[in-house]
Each structure stands twice: as C-alpha cells, then as structure tokens.
Amino acid sequence: EAQVTQNPRYLITVTGKKLTVTCSQNMNHEYMSWYRQDPGLGLRQIYYSMNVEVTDKGDVPEGYKVSRKEKRNFPLILESPSPNQTSLYFCASSVLQGTTEAFFGQGTRLTVV
Amino acid sequence: SQELEQSPQSLIVQEGKNLTINCTSSKTLYGLYWYKQKYGEGLIFLMMLQKGGEEKSHEKITAKLDEKKQQSSLHITASQPSHAGIYLCGAVYIGQNFVFGPGTRLSVLP
Secondary structure, X not given: OOOEEEEOOEEEEOOOOOEEEXXXXXXXXXXXXXXXXXXXXXXXXXXXXXXXXXXXXXXOOOOOEEOOOOOXXXXXXXXXXXXXXXXXXXXXXXXXXXXXXXXXXXXXXXXXX | OOOEEEEOOEEEEEOOOOEEEEEEEOOOOOEEEEEEEOOOOOEEEEEEXXXXXXXXXXXXXXXXXXXXXOEEEEEEOOOOHHHOEEEEEXXXXXXXXXXXXXXXXXXXXX
C-alpha cells in the first residue's frame, strides 16, 4: 500500500530537548516536504527536498532542520524546541513538485511545554 | 497563505443538500489541488486541475477551474455525513513553494 508514515503520532516534550520526527515513504518519490498546521494560519511549508541530498527552506524554516540521506526518509529535527513550535506537523511526498498528487502522512501532534 | 482565499470559512448543511466551496487565487495558477482533511488527521487528495475550464468529478464531488485559472469551485451533490471535514485548496505558482488556502470547515447534519 502506497503511504507516507510519520512517527510519532503524538509527542509531548520540554523546551530545549532535541527531538526528531521521522517520515518515510514507500513510493520512490523524489519530492518530500514538511508542513505545520496552526489554527488561523493554515498549512505552512517548513522545508522541502527535491531529491537525495537536496533540501531547501520553505516559508517557516526557523528552528527546524531536515536531512535527506535516502530517498525514502525525510526526518524533521528540532534541535532546541520551544513552545511556539507546538503544532500539528505533516510530511508529504510526490513524484515531482507540484505536478502530481501529493501523499500526506497522518500527522504528528507536538506539544512543547 | 495570502495567495489563496477560500469561501466560506465554514459551512453547515443538512444531509442531502448540495453545496459549493470556492477557492480564489490572487494570480494565475499553474495547478490547483483539492484536499480533504478529517479533523486532526492527514490530508486526502481529491483532485488536481491544471487546464483552464477543466472539470473533474469523483463520486459526488466535482471541481472546476475557471478559464482564467484564478478560481476553482468544489461542488458536493447530495451531501452525506461522511463528507464532513476541512476542505483545502492548494496551488503551485511559478517559482514558489506549494501553498495552501486557509480551508473550509464543512459539517453535515444527519
């Protein structure tokens, strides 16, 4: 089954404690991206990757890092989480940017206290 | 996103009624996507429109992209409780990242 898998689904952490949210896709897609969704602000892109070892900033990259060492994985790293990073995060993948259907993960609800 | 606006923000309809959600772009679209999101869950792809005047249907949902490629409408016929959720339009613009509209929250009363 074609899917994008995120882990964990829910996470509560404390300010400053490094965390990683994993994202994996099984469709051999080149394009992957991370979004955060906040009430009143909608979905905003954090980072995206056009292919292995190619990553670029989205609209709200501050406080986040990503890596793309393998085609299937695109982890989101918060080196020093802060309460304003409390949000619902989505990972997505597609064959190419903007030309085909994008598949989304189920989301990770992160709370930073 | 400031590029995409959706109307209405929220909608409550009685089961069986038809409804329309609009997505308006401030500039010409390269591609327009419709997604549905169940509350707190991931997005489900519905349709993609690229050509001006294009219309696509999936079950009871029809989406159109106007000729000028700056507005799209999503029409649901004979709504059911399973249609409830948040409908988001997304767009690609030349030289920009993928952007989403703010969403339309749909409730269908049985």
